[in-house]
Every structure is written in structure tokens, then in C-alpha cells.
Amino acid sequence: MPYPFARPYLTTCGLVPENQESPIHFIEPEITSARYHFRRNHFLYPNLLSFTYWIPIRGNVERPMWISLKELYDLPSVTVSALLECAGNKRSLFEPKVFGEQWEKGAMSQGNWRGVQLRILLEMAGIQEGSVEVVVEGCDRGKRKDSAQEVSYTRSLPLEKAMHPDTLVAYAYNDRPIPFKHGFPLRLIVPGWYGMASVKWIKQIEVSAKPFTGPFQTKDYVYYPEKDSDAGAFPVTAMNVNSSILHPTDRDILSRGIHVIEGLAWSGSEEIVKVDISVDNGTSWAEAELDNDGESGYHWIRWSYEWEASHPGEFTILSKSTDASEQVQPSSPLWNRKGYGYNAVDKVKVKVE
Known part of the structure; x- marks a missing residue:
């Protein structure tokens, strides 16, 4: 759906730190430009001097090393086309409501990332026996609301995931830095x-022989199914x-006639194989047409369904996707008190006049 006389905008969820949604309802290309890529931050942007930028690879390795940007650029590179989705995407839809940035549907974007496989750097350093995780620290830092001390944004990956050929230390997005x-820069x-x-x-990469316990690993980005305890x-x-x-968007007013219902479907583990649509709040379902367009793996896919709205009234439209491992969107999400991973059957309400 072209919009020749207007440009969409990011939707602001917060400015300090900056958190902005992608206008996914209004951008057609499968590759999200940097201009419209969603932004998720925990702290203010860091101050960096790229011309002095080196990163250490240390910890449980045989050959601790520092690598410069130039050295990294000289290594063999790969490009991975991937969707990035904030864990809090759709948080505003949880019932009962949860605290945190009230993301709607736009905390997700996709594009082409180019860089060096993380496993190449780890192999250069030599992983020692007994290693279990790879800890990656970012340059962004600040105070959390639950602590008076400054911390860096730091996360770990299981060694198996860190060694996956598609896990990258990336330096380019859509063929530009x-x-x-x-x-x-990385x-x-x-x-x-x-x-x-x-x-x-x-900022640095560290191979660890024990699980990392930083706050962004063990406090945040954890599903807590119980409101008042950490059980489960x-x-x-x-x-x-x-x-x-x-399309259509929630609370749209439509004329009678044929309308094309359009949307996106995705999964983190398997290719989407089916999307079912209901125009009567789940009483009956029909299969949408998938537009794979040669894409699979880490991309969303577009789908569409022609609906003949033959009489006036209010209608609830639902979408439900299924992936190749037979995971199906549930009718209700796994409620968790931090509001992660919302994936209930999607819903919009429209009125036909």
C-alpha cells in the first residue's frame, strides 16, 4: 500500500532512554531501513571513539587477544537476513496489565546484517575445556531502578548458540555501517x-566456565508466571x-464489499507453514495465502486473505499462525509479570457500514 505524499514516523514509547516502535503498518519493503528500525535502549547512548576501538576476547581461552576494527573487517564475512523482535513487543496487550514500556506491535524490524561469525573469533582465541557460556558486554551503562550502582548492559549466550554459524559480530546493516x-561500530x-x-x-567478549548472573540475565528477560513470587x-x-x-487496523470503519486482510507471521525456531484467519471471532476459520517470496529462516512472511463483507455490523478478525514444528499461536498468552513474549492470536475489531 503506497503512501506517496507522506512518510511514516517511529512511534515514541520513551525518550530517556530512547525507545521507539517501527511503523510496521505503513512500510511495505521486506527489508526495514535504518530510519524505521525500532529502537530499544536501557540507558542513554554511550560515548564512543571508533578510531580507537578494540575489543578484548578473554576469559576461559587459551590465547586472550585484542582485535581492532580493521582486523575484524579483514576476516571472512557473512550476511544473515534476520528479524529482530523486542521481548516486550505487544506488552500493552497483556491482561491483566503489566508494568514496563507499553509496546504495541511495532517493536520489531528486519534487515541484512553483515559481519564475522562469533565462532571464528572464539576459535582464534581458543576455547578451553569446561567453558559453558560466552558473555558479551556493551558500552552502554547506567543505573538500574533496583540498584544505586552503575552497570553495563551485559548478556550471555550458551556456548552452543554462540558457536552457531549465524551468530554474528556485525558491523553492517543493509550494506552500510x-x-x-x-x-x-559492532x-x-x-x-x-x-x-x-x-x-x-x-565492549568485550568473555568465555566463561560458569553461568553469568548479571541483572539483565537473571532479573530481566526472565519469564515470571507468578505475580508475587519467582516460582516457575x-x-x-x-x-x-x-x-x-x-490491515485493516483496529477500529477501522469499512464499506461493504471485498477487503484484503493482510499481516505478518514469524517464529524464532521454524518456518511459518500456515496462517488461519477468522472474521467471526473464532467461530470459523479459513487459511490465508502465504507470500514466502523465497524467504525463510529468520524472516517474517506476509500473508493475505480476501474477505467479502456483505452486510453491516461489527466484526472481530483473528489471525493464528503455525510453524513447521507445529507450534501454534495460543488463544491466550503466557501471562508473566514482566510482560515478555506475548504471542496470543492477534485481534482487530472493525465496523462495516
């Missing part, structure tokens, strides 16, 4: 996992199977 607000990219794993402004808690990792209805 990664924009500063998205992690320049950003970790962990396809298939929620965006919290893709640490921006990499488990970590946020791969993106859930999900879908979003983009």
Missing part, C-alpha cells in the same frame, strides 16, 4: 532469539510463533 543508534546478532540477546556497542521462572530465549494483522 550499522547506524550508531543501532550499535555502531553489534552482536543472534537470529531467532528475542532482541535482548543482540548486544549493541560491543525460566529465561527468555527464542521468539515465540506469532502473527500480526496490519
Whole structure:
């Protein structure tokens, strides 16, 4: 759907630190430009001097090393086309409501990331026996609301995920240097996992022989199914199977006739194989047409369904996706008190006149 006389805007959720949604309802290209890529920050942007930028690779390794940007650029590179989704995407839809940035549907974007496989750097340093995780620290730091001390944004990956060929230390996005607000000069990219794993402004990489227990690993980005206790808690990792209805939008008023219902579907682990649509609040379902367009793996796919609105009234439209491992969007999300991983059947209400 072209918009020749207007440009969409990011939707502001917060400015200090900056958190902005992508206008996914109004951008057609499969590759999200840097201009419209969502922004998720925990602290203010860091101060960096790229011409003195080196990163250490240390910890449980045989050959601790420092690597410069130039040395990194000279290593073999790969490009991975991947969707990044904030773990809090759709948080505003939880019932009962949860605290945190009230993201709607736009805390997600996708594009082409180019860089060096993390495993190449780890192999250069030599992983010692007994290693279990790789800890990546970002240059962004500040005070959390639960502590008076400053901390850096730091996350760890299991060694198996860190060694996956698609896990990158990236330096380019859509064939241009990664924009500063998205992690320049180096950003970790962990396809298939929620965006919290893709640490921006990499400061150092450390191989660890024990699990990392920093606050962004063990306090945040954890599913807490109980409101008042930590019982049953488990970590946020791969993106859930999900879908979003983009057109029509919620509370649209439509004329009678044929309308095309359009949207996106995605999963962190498997390819989407089916999207079902209901125009009567789940009483009956029909299968949408998938537009794979040669894309699979870490991309969302677009889908569409022609609906003949033959009579006036109010209608509830639902979308439900299924991936290749037979994971299906649930009718209700896993409620958790930090509001992560919302993936209930998507819903919009429209009126036909």
C-alpha cells in the first residue's frame, strides 16, 4: 500500500532512554531501513571513539587477544537476513496489565546484517575445556531502578548458540555501517532469539566456565508466571510463533464489499507453514495465502486473505499462525509479570457500514 505524499514516523514509547516502535503498518519493503528500525535502549547512548576501538576476547581461552576494527573487517564475512523482535513487543496487550514500556506491535524490524561469525573469533582465541557460556558486554551503562550502582548492559549466550554459524559480530546493516543508534561500530546478532540477546556497542567478549548472573540475565528477560513470587521462572530465549494483522487496523470503519486482510507471521525456531484467519471471532476459520517470496529462516512472511463483507455490523478478525514444528499461536498468552513474549492470536475489531 503506497503512501506517496507522506512518510511514516517511529512511534515514541520513551525518550530517556530512547525507545521507539517501527511503523510496521505503513512500510511495505521486506527489508526495514535504518530510519524505521525500532529502537530499544536501557540507558542513554554511550560515548564512543571508533578510531580507537578494540575489543578484548578473554576469559576461559587459551590465547586472550585484542582485535581492532580493521582486523575484524579483514576476516571472512557473512550476511544473515534476520528479524529482530523486542521481548516486550505487544506488552500493552497483556491482561491483566503489566508494568514496563507499553509496546504495541511495532517493536520489531528486519534487515541484512553483515559481519564475522562469533565462532571464528572464539576459535582464534581458543576455547578451553569446561567453558559453558560466552558473555558479551556493551558500552552502554547506567543505573538500574533496583540498584544505586552503575552497570553495563551485559548478556550471555550458551556456548552452543554462540558457536552457531549465524551468530554474528556485525558491523553492517543493509550494506552500510550499522547506524550508531543501532550499535555502531559492532553489534552482536543472534537470529531467532528475542532482541535482548543482540548486544549493541560491543565492549568485550568473555568465555566463561560458569553461568553469568548479571541483572539483565537473571532479573530481566526472565519469564515470571507468578505475580508475587519467582516460582516457575525460566529465561527468555527464542521468539515465540506469532502473527500480526496490519490491515485493516483496529477500529477501522469499512464499506461493504471485498477487503484484503493482510499481516505478518514469524517464529524464532521454524518456518511459518500456515496462517488461519477468522472474521467471526473464532467461530470459523479459513487459511490465508502465504507470500514466502523465497524467504525463510529468520524472516517474517506476509500473508493475505480476501474477505467479502456483505452486510453491516461489527466484526472481530483473528489471525493464528503455525510453524513447521507445529507450534501454534495460543488463544491466550503466557501471562508473566514482566510482560515478555506475548504471542496470543492477534485481534482487530472493525465496523462495516
